């Protein structure tokens with residue numbers, strides 16, 4: 001992210017562009033003033049947003065996308081890059097205190113076009129980076145699930161499975177929330193309309209989809225996310241802002257694929273034939289569409305698994321340098337906020353003498369990644385010793 005304009009305000013300190021009213025803050029972006037929060041007597045449970053359009057002199061209530069932050073005891077707001085406003089929430093939990101309201105990012109611009117209304121989008125701020133997710137596709141019965149299970153079993157602390165939603169009925173051994181979120185079509189269609197899905201597709205006559213939450217929850221847990229999705233889904237993810245590795249698994253022959261599907265014994269004859277018909281087109285697209293970074297043949301299972309591990313840099317023994325995701329940020333209720341270049345400085349007004357020497361926290365926003373409809377990652381947090389000259393300790 002480039003240089004942010006020097007525009008900062010805080011609802012307790014009357015800084016640039018601040019027009020406080022109760023628990024509201026505001027920020028000017030071009031002709032628009034974004035008013036964030038609500039008056040003291042506002043009973044809504046979420047932080048609200050309204051826009052004053054200076055060119056028309058009218059108030060607009062935008063479509064608000066993404067997970068909204070809960071109503072709070074107040075917040076500070078800092079405009080970054082003229083396209084998003086960073087919100088630091090008072091009195092929230094360490095995992096919930098940094099949010100971004102996107103007002104003119106690429107995602108917001110696209111959604112504005114699609115919805116034909118004014119749009120803003122919330123995204124929760126998360127410390128550090130997540131490892132690139134791994135998208136695995138291939139025809140039904142080729143062995144994707146088998147390979148993924150082997151990976152998760154060998155590296156349980158490293159990988160997490162993105163649990164998809166589907167309208168198909170559960171198989172005998174499948175558990176809701178573990179293998180899939182089994183959903184009603186009408187509910188799933190509404191959630192898709194509400195922008196909760198990263199991708200979705202009609203596969204073998206049922207609706208399948210990856211919710212944004214499914215992928216972000218794995219990344220939040222500090223694990224690398226694995227998605228088992230069809231080629232249409234892989235194409236959508238390729239076109240999204242999710243930076244992933246795409247692997248296509250091919251069967252050795254169509255005959256072998258048929259044998260595996262039949263031996264699995266989970267589909268009716270009619271369903272097997274439908275899956276085999278779809279497999280031909282999927283293999284064709286998997287090999288030629290340019291979506292996939294790697295193609296693996298699953299003939300001998302052990303060999304294919306070794307090749308998969310090699311692609312993921314896991315050949316040899318389990319890596320020991322796997323770092324858990326960093327914790328949130330513990331902020332006291334009372335603090336003030338200022339901005340210098342790409343650093344947001346939070347002055348924690350603690351009265352405890354023993355903490356007085358470490359009462360400044362710096363948030364480095366120079367390498368933010370992702371954003372709505374997922375999380376905003378890449379936030380780096382440092383403790384600043386107020387009695388020394390500079391950054392001295394990256395908070396663990």
Ligand SMILES: Nc1ncnc2c1ncn2[C@@H]1O[C@H](COP(=O)(O)OP(=O)(O)OP(=O)(O)O)[C@@H](O)[C@H]1O
Pocket residue numbers: 138139140141142143144145146147260261263264298299300301302
């Ligand atoms: N290399 C292999 N050789 C022989 N059998 C295999 C091999 N890989 C997987 N299988 C078997 O093939 C069947 C299908 O595998 P699996 O369920 O993992 O496929 P899948 O690609 O996940 O299918 P779907 O997309 O329908 O979920 C399983 O019974 C599995 O044990």
Ligand SMILES: Nc1nc2c(ncn2[C@@H]2O[C@H](COP(=O)(O)O)[C@@H](O)[C@H]2O)c(=O)[nH]1
Pocket residue numbers: 137138139140144164165168199200201203204208209210228229230231232233234
């Ligand atoms: N586009 C998506 N495809 C998905 C998703 N979850 C699973 N799938 C694919 O569906 C078929 C069939 O799966 P099955 O469990 O019914 O055998 C298979 O190719 C999966 O990869 C999803 O979220 N999106």
